[in-house]
Amino acid sequence: MSQVSIPGRGLTVSILSLSLLTVMAGAAVAPALGVIQAYFSDCGQTLVQMIISVPALFIIITNLIFPKLCRHLSTRTLVLLGLLFYTVGGCAAGLFDQIGLVLVMRALVGIGVGILMPLSTGLLAYYFPPERQAGLMGYASAMNQMGGVIATLLAGLLSNLSWRASFLVYLLGLLSILLCLCFLPSDRLTQASSETESTAHPLRTYFVYIFAMFLLMSTFFLYPANFALETSSNGAVPTPYIAPIMAGADLVAFFGGLLFVRLKVLLRGHTRILAPLLFLLGYLFLLLPGGWTGTLLGSACIGFANGVGIPFLISEVSMQAGQAAATTVMPLLSAALYLSQFLSPILLQGVSILFSGLPHLPYLFALALAAVFALWSLRVPTAKHP
Known part of the structure; x- marks a missing residue:
C-alpha cells in the first residue's frame, strides 16, 4: 500500500490531542486522593488507592485485544469510542456515593485509554512519512507531559471545591472529540497490516523495544x-x-520532547543511551548532594530522561513496523508502559522486604533499574531514517 497523502494540519492536531489525554489518565485525580479518602473514610486505603490503579489494569487488558477491535471498527469509530469512554467514565465517577461504582467508572476510563493510547502514536506512523515521524513523536511526548501538568493542576484546583469536581478534569476529552469529528478520516488500519504481516508474533519481533519501554517507565x-x-x-x-x-x-520533560529531534541528529546512534544515563545522573543527584541542588538537578534529569526516552523508543519501533505499527507493536508498547506503572509499587515492596532498613531504598532501586536499562538499551537497534 502506498503512503497516505500528506495530512493537513487539522489531522495533525487531532492526533496530537490524543497524547494530551493518555499517559496521566489514571493519575489525573491523584491530587484529590486525600479528599476522596476523607469522603470514603469507611473504606480501606487500598480500595481508595485503586481509583488510581484500576485504569492501568484495564488499559493493559484493552491493549491486548486492540488488534481485534481494528479488524471490525474504523479508525474514526475507535477514536470516538475511546474518547467517549474516557470522558463519560472519567466525569461520571464523581456522581456516585458507592466506591464500587466509582471503580466501575474508572475501569471505563482504562478501556478508553487502552483504545486511544496505541492510536495516539500509531496514527502518526500510519499517516505521516518516515522523515516526519521522529519529530511528531517528540511532539506527542511533549503533549503527554503537558497533559500531565494541566491535569494535575486542574484536578488540584477542582478538589478545593469538592472531590466530585476533581473528576471534571476529564472534560478535556471534549476538545479531542470535536477535533476528531472534524478532521479524522474513517480508515481501516488493517489495510496496512496485511502487507507487513509476519509469521512471528509482534511480542517476539519487537521484544527489545517493548522490554526497554517497561524498564524506562519502571x-x-x-x-x-x-x-x-x-x-x-x-x-x-x-x-x-x-x-x-x-x-x-514535567515541564522539563515537555521541553525534552520538543528538543528530541535536534538531540537525535546531534547524538545519532548514541541517542539510545541518553535516557538511561540521565536517569542514572538524576537519581545520583537525589541521593548524593541532597538539599536544593541535588533535588532540582535530579528532578530535571529524570524529567528530561522521560521526555526524550519515550519518543526515541516509539519513533524507532515505528520505523521498523511501518504503517502496521498501530495494530502490531503500539498496543504492546502501551501495555508495557502501563504494566510498569501497575507493577512498580509491587516490585518496590518486594525489594523493601529483602533490604529492609536500607535508607533511600526507592532511589537505590531506581539506580539499579537505570543500570539495567542502560545495558538493555545497547541492544536496541536504531532504524536508518531517510
Whole structure:
C-alpha cells in the first residue's frame, strides 16, 4: 500500500490531542486522593488507592485485544469510542456515593485509554512519512507531559471545591472529540497490516523495544511515586515546594520532547543511551548532594530522561513496523508502559522486604533499574531514517 497523502494540519492536531489525554489518565485525580479518602473514610486505603490503579489494569487488558477491535471498527469509530469512554467514565465517577461504582467508572476510563493510547502514536506512523515521524513523536511526548501538568493542576484546583469536581478534569476529552469529528478520516488500519504481516508474533519481533519501554517507565515511575515521601522525610526542601518541583520535572520533560529531534541528529546512534544515563545522573543527584541542588538537578534529569526516552523508543519501533505499527507493536508498547506503572509499587515492596532498613531504598532501586536499562538499551537497534 502506498503512503497516505500528506495530512493537513487539522489531522495533525487531532492526533496530537490524543497524547494530551493518555499517559496521566489514571493519575489525573491523584491530587484529590486525600479528599476522596476523607469522603470514603469507611473504606480501606487500598480500595481508595485503586481509583488510581484500576485504569492501568484495564488499559493493559484493552491493549491486548486492540488488534481485534481494528479488524471490525474504523479508525474514526475507535477514536470516538475511546474518547467517549474516557470522558463519560472519567466525569461520571464523581456522581456516585458507592466506591464500587466509582471503580466501575474508572475501569471505563482504562478501556478508553487502552483504545486511544496505541492510536495516539500509531496514527502518526500510519499517516505521516518516515522523515516526519521522529519529530511528531517528540511532539506527542511533549503533549503527554503537558497533559500531565494541566491535569494535575486542574484536578488540584477542582478538589478545593469538592472531590466530585476533581473528576471534571476529564472534560478535556471534549476538545479531542470535536477535533476528531472534524478532521479524522474513517480508515481501516488493517489495510496496512496485511502487507507487513509476519509469521512471528509482534511480542517476539519487537521484544527489545517493548522490554526497554517497561524498564524506562519502571525507572521513571519510582520518582513520582516516592519523591514526596523521600523529600519530606529527609528535609531536603520545605514541603510546600515539593509539588512545584514535580510539576517542574514535567515541564522539563515537555521541553525534552520538543528538543528530541535536534538531540537525535546531534547524538545519532548514541541517542539510545541518553535516557538511561540521565536517569542514572538524576537519581545520583537525589541521593548524593541532597538539599536544593541535588533535588532540582535530579528532578530535571529524570524529567528530561522521560521526555526524550519515550519518543526515541516509539519513533524507532515505528520505523521498523511501518504503517502496521498501530495494530502490531503500539498496543504492546502501551501495555508495557502501563504494566510498569501497575507493577512498580509491587516490585518496590518486594525489594523493601529483602533490604529492609536500607535508607533511600526507592532511589537505590531506581539506580539499579537505570543500570539495567542502560545495558538493555545497547541492544536496541536504531532504524536508518531517510
